[in-house]
Amino acid sequence: MIMSASPRLEGGGSAAPDSILDITDLSVTMNSAGRDIRIVDELSLRIAPGERVALVGESGSGKSVTARAIMRLDDSATLTGSVKLDGQELVGLPEKRMRALRGAQFSMVFQDPLRTLNPLRTIGDQIAEPLRIRGVSKRDALKAAEETLDSLGVVDAKARMRAYPFEFSGGMRQRVALAIALIARPKVLIADEPTTALDTRVQERVLRLIDDAARERGVAVLLITHDLGVVAGFADRVAVMYSGRKVEDAPVDVLYSSPSHPYTEGLLAAVPRLDEDQAELVAMPGASAAPGSRPSGCAFHPRCPFAMEICRATLPLLSERPDRAGQVACHLRTMEETA
């Protein structure tokens, strides 16, 4: 096997010293109506300290389930494979030890901050909580909370500490959620569609905030999103998921300028552009399959313009892109490689 030029793109094996989050062959199974359904199928992903990786996919791709599985947020999910955070194995770790890591080592912001904030507690108390849990005195924790809120551009942070979530707008609530996520100085921030419900201008502001805050603190970010515009301005590297599997993984410039997987290519061609004229959007036929009823072989084959016999029968494995710039799981590319 040819070694990749970029070690963090290698799937499997032991953690390279430069990865802060190292996911190897992670599968997530959930029970639905008495049937076990594999939502995420053997996903491998490595994130270097301070790196920004976007996990892109459409509904049913398993991207959010992956994020929640890393954080171990779904009790009903069965995980196999390995998730290492700074060398520490998380799969199978007792919940009590997970609780100590959440917020401190890695944390998460969600699409809808209203659902994660407690309506009955003041903003200040909620931001201070990750520190309070770790035994920091109330006074010091509140002081740190105020500083964090201030650093996220909240005007008059001192007074706002005593406010309740309902008194904040959508963009301000996302700042509060971000303050809670960052106050204990985690190494990895997982952002699950953090700007999806927000207006255009607020979306831009929140995204910049995450960008700046992560950069200043050296936090690695895993951004979960369906928005290819958001990804373009934010990510260093992009992993594309389709129907529970990672189908492509490459640096952002490479992925956008020369997508290797037909799905990635189709996705990019389907996005309307603000900055150029397009006669017709290139629409992929059909829709992605639900996790419980995935097509055989490559799950994308019914929608793929290049589908061959082998695509219907055999699951393509992730291997290096022909240009060595990343990974792709597509029989067509493997054939080009061996031809």
Added chain:
Amino acid sequence: MSERALLEVEGLHKTYSMSGRPKTHALNDVALSVPEGSVTGLVGESGSGKSTLIRCVMGFERPDSGTIRFDGTDMVGASRADWATFRREVQMVFQDPYSSLDPRMTVESLVGEGLRLQQPGLSRAKRRALVVEALESVGLAEEHLPRRSASFSGGQRQRIAIARAIVMRPRLLICDEPVSALDVSVQAQVVNLLKQMQRQFGLSMLFVAHDLAVVRHLCDTVAVLEHGNLVESGPTRDVFASPQAEYTRELIAASPVPDPVVQRARMAARPAV
């Protein structure tokens, strides 16, 4: 495109008052027109007044003042007969195909419902033929007639919703964020379908959206609302090439472009907020 406007809104005002609070201007002297056979985009963020404007046009809400002319008739205070014509000739497609279609109804009854109510004289066979024709024009087929909408994906449901509108042979289609709940790959299908419907049936469309890229792609003219005020309107090409209002410039600058090189440059050119 002819000069005549099928829908013409002028001087529209709408205020809401809550006891003890100053009146809120939801719409402040808003004008808008949809020329026959063309697509007018209506953009703005939440609270801009887009929804209030649509509600006024549809007659769900009575404006404080102003006129809403459809095919020359002022609909504010119009007769029952005029409203009956309006309800037949103006159809709507909503944002969420999950909540706008009754999941228990079959495709045949969903798409045929308008015909059943508006043209009760139509035979069942004739109605079915029209429903099938509408389904085929949106890429569905006769075999889908007995299926319930709950068994369809989001994109297919939006096709059903479009067939449900198209079957009435409307002159004006009002689309309220019709693709914002859909996946990117499916969104492109529906945008292309709307474009094709518009050409095929010579439809006029009022297209409400927050996604500027979709609007740029689909609309001939565009109107921009901010806090109930119309801050800009004109041919889409001109508005995007040289936006006049500060708000429009802000919206365009804040909308990300799916190209890393371009998008990083756009972000670097913007002062930090």
